[in-house]
Amino acid sequence: MTSFPWLKGHGTENDFVLLPDPDGTIHGDLDASLVRFLCDRYAGIGADGVLRVIEGDKQSYVEDGGDWFMDYRNSDGSIAEMCGNGIRVFVRYLVDAGLAGDKPVRVGTRAGIKDVVLNDDGTLTVDMGEPVLPGPAGIVVEANGHQWPATHVDMGNPHAVAFVDDLSEPGHLVDQPVWTPAEAFPAGVNVEFVVRKGPNEVAMRVHERGAGETRSCGTGTCAVAVVSARQARQERPVTYRVGVPGGSVTVTWRADNHLELTGPAVVHARGEFDRAWLPA
Numbered sequence: 001m002t003s004f005p006w007l008k009g010h011g012t013e014n015d016f017v018l019l020p021d022p023d024g025t026i027h028g029d030l031d032a033s034l035v036r037f038l039c040d041r042y043a044g045i046g047a048d049g050v051l052r053v054i055e056g057d058k059q060s061y062v063e064d065g066g067d068w069f070m071d072y073r074n075s076d077g078s079i080a081e082m083c084g085n086g087i088r089v090f091v092r093y094l095v096d097a098g099l100a101g102d103k104p105v106r107v108g109t110r111a112g113i114k115d116v117v118l119n120d121d122g123t124l125t126v127d128m129g130e131p132v133l134p135g136p137a138g139i140v141v142e143a144n145g146h147q148w149p150a151t152h153v154d155m156g157n158p159h160a161v162a163f164v165d166d167l168s169e170p171g172h173l174v175d176q177p178v179w180t181p182a183e184a185f186p187a188g189v190n191v192e193f194v195v196r197k198g199p200n201e202v203a204m205r206v207h208e209r210g211a212g213e214t215r216s217c218g219t220g221t222c223a224v225a226v227v228s229a230r231q232a233r234q235e236r237p238v239t240y241r242v243g244v245p246g247g248s249v250t251v252t253w254r255a256d257n258h259l260e261l262t263g264p265a266v267v268h269a270r271g272e273f274d275r276a277w278l279p280a
């Protein structure tokens with residue numbers, strides 16, 4: 001098939017190209033060069049990543065693909081285990097297309113099944129699962145000539161969370177922040193810089209693995225909420241409002257150690273792409 005449908009959506013301005021591929025035969029194993037082209041903000045459509053939509057039992061990446069499997073790719077073409085903003089956009093698409101079925105939608109990801117619910121106010125709530133804090137202690141991230149201690153939080157994907165005095169300190173975040181010890185993140189890492197705004201409110205910036213600085217990172221907001229609650233020695237359940245350049249989300253760290261991410265998601269464009277348009 002030379003042409004295929006695409007849609008565009010975002011969650012707090014973390015934006016994605018959606019590729020409906022119900023039985024997985026339109027794209028086969030998604031080509032990284034196609035992902036890079038689609039995500040190119042000048043020569044392509046432009047996005048932080050791609051969300052391919054496959055029926056859970058038609059994919060071969062994981063054992064349990066849920067109702068629908070979210071095949072997530074970063075804009076550099078790399079694969080990541082999970083995307084907290086993307087999964088809200090993913091379910092928004094399923095709801096709009098009449099494919100969502102009953103609540104909650106069981107979305108398969110490379111980080112396991114995530115249940116997603118559409119709320120009456122149009123926001124979506126994702127059970128993001130449990131955070132893991134693998135250490136080691138003594139991680140330092142460096143950007144713009146500054147260094148900060150950071151905490152490793154695994155949300156299915158890796159995060160390094162650093163408190164800063166001001167969100168301008170990390171500078172333009174064009175390059176991936178450097179971390180030590182190098183072996184702390186052998187597969188790379190998403191780096192979050194955070195400032196506290198109140199007892200249950202923080203604001204953050206993020207340099208995402210495989211995408212660069214983005215306007216928001218859903219798994220990152222969860223990692224930031226965990227580190228912020230631990231810093232304040234808050235007991236679970238605890239809820240944080242997390243401000244991001246693209247808006248804000250709510251993260252609840254439940255008594256059962258699961259994190260719930262609630263935020264907006266919109267699908268705002270659609271089109272048809274012809275492979276003949278791909279550069280030779």
Ligand SMILES: N[C@H](CCC[C@H](N)C(=O)O)C(=O)O
Binds near residue numbers: 079
């Ligand atoms: N860049 C991330 C994946 C996307 C995460 C982010 N967009 C989110 O909403 O969680 C990684 O390589 O782990």
